[in-house]
Each structure stands twice: as C-alpha cells, then as structure tokens.
Amino acid sequence: MESMGKKKARPRRSFTPEFKAEIVELCRRGDRSVGQVAKDFDLTETAVRDWVRQAQVDAGERDGLTSSEREELAALRRENRRLREDVDILKRATAFFATETR
Secondary structure (H helix, E strand, C coil), X not given: XXXXXXXXXXXXXXXXXXXXXXXXXXXXXXXXXXXXXXHHCCCCHXXXXXXXXXXXXXXXXXXXXXXHHHHHHHHHHHXXXXXXXXXXHHHHHHHHXXXXXX
C-alpha cells in the first residue's frame, strides 16, 4: 500500500543535440503543443520546455547564457575547484614540513 500514488523514478537519459533540435523544431512549428510533443516522444514537459528556452537563448531571441557560454562556465568552475584543491594540498604540505624541520 505504501507505493500507491508514488511514481517510480525514471532513469536519467541523455539525448543528442540533433534530437533536441528536432524536438525544438516540432514545438516551434506550432501545430502541436509542448505538452503534446513531450507526450508523443515520452519526454518530460519540463525537459522540452528547457530545450526550447535554450534554443531561444542560443538564437538571440531571449536573454541568458548560450550553450557555449554554459559549457565554458562549467569548465572554468571545474578548473577553479581543481586549483583550490591544489592550493589546499600545498598549504597542508607546507604546514607538515614546517613542523618537521623544527
């Protein structure tokens, strides 16, 4: 009885940029709603709306970060995290060797 009313978690899927572009084009044509396109292709409506929104940003129709800017930002954040870890390791090594020499 506990499982009544609860939806089973859907496994995370990944889609090619070409597939996303096709879905966005179907939504832009206007003959079907975003909800109907999502239902027809077994996608979540939220994902399709996000793809349409990102396509509008990439086309300059809407304000926000373009896909390439998002990728660059993610890469910079990864590099920043790695550099902070490197600095932390060096600080600990300096403290260790400072106590060793005394």
